[in-house]
């Protein structure tokens with residue numbers, strides 16, 4: 001069911017992707033640009049952003065480096081993009097930090113970085129973007145979470161809870177902002193082959209390429225979906241598991257992960 005307006009025409013839209021130097025974000029920037037979108041790409045790696053903009057061409061692409069853990073750098077990027085393009089229509093919060101961790105492996109430095117990027121970083125970004133969209137009475141906010149946020153999973157000790165928080169956050173944002181004219185999306189990918197998952201030492205079921213993830217995201221945005229999840233064969237199974245009682249859920253996790 002479409003909880004947001006359908007996007008029938010991408011051409012002329014201005015989209016800011018935060019976390020676009022590699023992986024799904026870079027693939028989404030390429031795809032949306034090919035559809036006629038003006039794309040602003042952000043992340044810490046200015047060299048990678050510049051290379052991406054060089055590939056796309058400066059007329060409809062711009063790099064705005066930032067560190068999502070540093071709100072001042074987000075404010076500066078927001079001001080640059082808004083000045084160059086007289087605002088923007090959609091922000092995709094794609095930045096993410098992941099380290100596999102089990103209960104007996106807690107490393108606070110690593111854990112805090114995941115919280116700083118995946119949770120606090122999103123709050124930093126929202127504190128900049130929401131006032132701009134509220135003033136315009138329009139704008140779209142897409143948060144990239146993960147199916148790891150659906151329920152507790154081994155090896156996702158800190159990553160999983162940060163992603164669960166984003167799902168809850170997106171629901172609250174939708175309730176708060178829908179009547180103000182803003183659109184809110186939550187994006188929950190399954191496993192995607194990117195630098196982030198290259199560290200995984202386990203078999204990743206239904207693994208897809210970043211280009212396919214980008215196509216799914218664009219399709220979901222076009223359809224006006226609130227939750228954009230993929231690949232469906234995997235996410236439908238996980239959604240069913242979401243409704244299992246604790247005894248059945250814990251048994252299923254053990255069986256599927258062998259952990």
Ligand SMILES: NC(=O)c1ccc[n+]([C@@H]2O[C@H](COP(=O)([O-])OP(=O)(O)OC[C@H]3O[C@@H](n4cnc5c(N)ncnc54)[C@H](OP(=O)(O)O)[C@@H]3O)[C@@H](O)[C@H]2O)c1
Pocket residue numbers: 018019020021022023024025042043044045046048066067068069093094095096097098117144145146147188189190191192193194195196197
């Ligand atoms: N791959 C998967 O299987 C999968 C599954 C579910 C959800 N996701 C989510 O999808 C999103 C994209 O992940 P990916 O798989 O494409 O991984 P990726 O290639 O590692 O991309 C992560 C992006 O986040 C940026 N980033 C990290 N820390 C940042 C910071 N402090 N400030 C600004 N940008 C920062 C990175 O750029 P810099 O390092 O240049 O800053 C990069 O552009 C993440 O939110 C991830 O949690 C991925």
